[in-house]
Amino acid sequence: MSTESAEHVIVVHGIWMRGIAMLPLARRLRNAGFSVETFDYRSVTAEWNGSLARLRECWRQPRARRVHVVGHSLGGMLALDLAAQDADLPAGRIVCLGSPLRGSTAASRLQALPGGRLLMGRSAEVLHQGLQAWNGEREVGVIAGSTPIGLGALIAPLERPHDGTVSVTETRLAGVRDHCVVDATHTGLLFSAEVASLAAGFLRDGRFFAQAGAAR
Numbered sequence: 001m002s003t004e005s006a007e008h009v010i011v012v013h014g015i016w017m018r019g020i021a022m023l024p025l026a027r028r029l030r031n032a033g034f035s036v037e038t039f040d041y042r043s044v045t046a047e048w049n050g051s052l053a054r055l056r057e058c059w060r061q062p063r064a065r066r067v068h069v070v071g072h073s074l075g076g077m078l079a080l081d082l083a084a085q086d087a088d089l090p091a092g093r094i095v096c097l098g099s100p101l102r103g104s105t106a107a108s109r110l111q112a113l114p115g116g117r118l119l120m121g122r123s124a125e126v127l128h129q130g131l132q133a134w135n136g137e138r139e140v141g142v143i144a145g146s147t148p149i150g151l152g153a154l155i156a157p158l159e160r161p162h163d164g165t166v167s168v169t170e171t172r173l174a175g176v177r178d179h180c181v182v183d184a185t186h187t188g189l190l191f192s193a194e195v196a197s198l199a200a201g202f203l204r205d206g207r208f209f210a211q212a213g214a215a216r
Helices: 019-031 048-060 074-085 105-112 116-129 193-205
Strands: 007-012 035-039 066-072 094-097 140-145 178-182
Touching: 007 019, 007 048, 007 074, 007 193, 019 035, 019 066, 019 193, 035 048, 048 074, 048 116, 066 074, 066 193, 074 094, 074 116, 074 140, 094 193, 105 116, 140 193, 178 193
Parallel strands: 007 035, 007 066, 066 094, 094 140, 140 178
Antiparallel strands: none
C-alpha cells in the first residue's frame, strides 16, 4: 500500500456483533478503492476504555495518507469518543451508521428489564447517555436508517422515523458535518450498496451526495 496516496478505512462493528458482520461493507469499500481492515472488540465484556485504547493502537498503525473509520451503531460511538479524546490521530474522516449518538431509548429500556443490564454489559452506560456535541476538527458524517423493523421497536416506543432499533433523532448530533437517511433497517445498513456508496463519497469529499432513497 502506498504511503503517499492510499486511503485506509477501519470498519468497526456494533454491540452483540463481531468483525465478520462488517465483511460485506468492507468488500464494497475495497471495491470503491480503499484499503480496509476490520477492528474486532468485545462489545459487552470489555471495558470501554480498554476498547478505546485498542482502537487507538489500530488507528495509529496503518501507513496511509489518511485513515478513516466507518462504525456501525456502538462502533461509531467508539470511534467518535476516541477522536474527541485524541486530536493527534492520523488525518481522516468518520462515518457513523445508525449510531445512537444522543443515547439509545431502546438500550435504556432494555437495561430496566430483568437481565437487561447483563445483556448490555460494559457498553450500557455509553448507550444510555450518548455522547456530547461534536466539537472536533475531524469531519463526521452520519447515515441513519428509516425502515422500522427490529427488536428495539418491540422493547421501546421509538420516535419515528427509526430503523427498528435507533430513531433518526437519536443519530442527530450537533456539530457533525453531514447527515442523511436511507431506507434500511439497523442491521440492513451493513448490507446496503447505497450506504456503502454514500460512506465512500463522504470519506473522499466530506459530504453525502443525493442518491435515490436518500434524504437529509
